[in-house]
Amino acid sequence: MNPDSLTDWLNKFSKRNGLPHINLHAFRHTMASVLINSGKDVVSVSKRLGHAKVSTTTDICSHIIKQADEQASECLADVMLRKTASMGKVNSEKFNKVIKST
Structure with missing residues (x-):
């Protein structure tokens, strides 16, 4: 065709x-x-x-890959924050900065 x-x-x-x-x-x-x-x-x-x-x-596709990586980082931060929050008091702002910088 x-x-x-x-x-x-x-x-x-x-x-x-x-x-x-x-x-x-x-x-x-x-x-x-x-x-x-x-x-x-x-x-x-x-x-x-x-x-x-x-x-x-x-x-x-670098912009798409970067966006997907940011979403994966946010997902990981959410899961880790929920897990650590259940274990005691956590500074969520500081925690999110650490997770997103990795």
Whole structure:
């Protein structure tokens, strides 16, 4: 199938249904975002995207990877804070700073 045929079809479909213009490449970016934010490893995401080198994926998706890492850090901090809070008094602000700096 000619990629232009698919692009033309998507453009016509979007226009006919009152949807904003979207290019096909946006679907690749969305797929990478969904997979990384779902916890899939970067090597698998890179293979799915067809990148020859994992570094290509990490360079292009660095903002997504950073966001996923921040979410993982917050999750860990929440779990650790609940666990330590059940053991006694904890300074939560100081604890969160320590966890997020790692």
